[in-house]
Amino acid sequence: MWKLKTDKCVLRSWLCLSPSLLIIGLIIVFPMIYTAYISLTNMNIYNWFDFEIIGLVNYGRALLVFDSGFLHALSVTFLWTAANMILQLVIAFVMASLLNVGKLRLRRVYKTILMFPWAMPGYVSILLWRNGMFNSQFGLLNQWLDRLGFDPVRWLADDVTAFISCLAVNLWLALPFMIMIIDGALQSVDKSYYESALIDGAGWFDRSVKLTIPAIRPIIGPAVIITLFTTFKQFDVIYLLTQQVGAKTGANIHTVLTYTYETAFVTSNYGYSSAISMCIFALLMGLTLLVKTKQRRRNA
């Protein structure tokens, strides 16, 4: 074997790897270890230098005291992830199916236009939603409401409407990718599958549930899992719409990430914030390993 002679390559392979590993170590791994250390201290804005180790107090505060906010943020995050995933999958599936209706000639035009929310820089879109659509004085939504004779709504000021607004914006941002993935999967499904079902007179719903969805499931699986993680880790939508430093809208919704950012850079409670970071690290690591073993079992 040519390249697989081991010992000759060992030095060279580590040489090739070292710049990458050095940067990752410096920017990713070492800060993680340092975060773990800070999480055991009472470091905050008053104890910037003279902090001391206080053990697991911060963890206790995060995990055992519901009022502290972390558990609340965690439950909001779960709700957020579940709502997003369900709506995304259902809407994207319906849209992709409709895009694949045989005689739809303008399909390509529609597809291109539907890619725009994905192509736009995410933070720009979110800021446009905030300042253009949701603004309570001159936002487009309130202009429309006004024209229909309703009172203006302060979309981002109240927990429930703010959550729904964030959800809508996130769907707007994420659907193009999901539609593209499902559309691609639908096109790879063998059309002859359907013939017997059509002869049997199965309707669209029956065909979808019994044939299409089982057929595309393995194809869209990885993309769905990745979306699940990105939705769980969503920061931009909620932060930019409602929690901007110095421009909060009044709604008290946090995902775990916006909450961590807030405790670190707004309320400057570094020890506590680091403890939360570690909890989220652990949670994500657990989820990743769970997904990996599941995948491996399916492949085996």
Add this chain to the structure above:
Amino acid sequence: MRKKIERTGLVLLNLFFIAVCFGALVPILYAFSVSLNASNSILGSDFSFIPRQFTFANYRAVIIEQPVLLWFRNTVILAVSSVAISLLVAIPAAYSLSRFRFVGRLKIVGGLVLLHSFPAILSMFAIYRLLSPIGLVNTKAGIVLIYIGTMAMFGVLNLKGYFDSVPLEIEEAASIDGANTRQTVTTILLPLAKPTIIVTGIMVLIFVWNEYIYAITFMTGARNYTLAAGLYSLQATEMSGSWPVFASASIVVSLPILVIFFMTQKHMQSGLTAGGVKG
């Protein structure tokens, strides 16, 4: 009769998609038309998507009154250096993970996959505290270092995924013909991997272009802002009057990314799926 039903169905379907496309474009169209609208009628309820009076005053205001050109320069400097260094360190690493067999290789790959899924925001404070005593906070070098580190896992894994898909035989043939490793890599493997390398670079570019949270937390003073941080600061001081300027700035900032996205969309799908890490 049946044909008629089919026809109306198709008309309805087209109407539906036109409505959906409108929904997908509404915020962008709204910003675009506000940015071109001369009559400041945005406060009234008689807004229309086609401005009654065109003007470029808002764009002029963006370019002349705001330091947008400076922010653009900062962004380009950060983006180009991040892309260049990322590729420079990721290509050899990916190659050695793909082609060489050594103890610990699989552990490193597994570690990269695991780290890839961790949100950088979580250790942001630690990074801040580590970089500030060595004077790297509020400098371009510091922020480039962070960008490279954040995208390093993606870069290595995406390129490795592609290298894995290139059959070993091609390189074997070259080495039988007397080429050494460096020659096979530069003359055979890299040209083959060009689409994936481009896509990887573009992902880093887009990441840097769209990144605002590190930029606003680590960089202070409008002179050091990137476009993203600048745009953020434009709306943070927002009063109703500056919304047209903000809208114009949004369009200006988005245009390069839109162009790049639609130019490379075809490559994107293959360049990302071949590598096997998405998102």
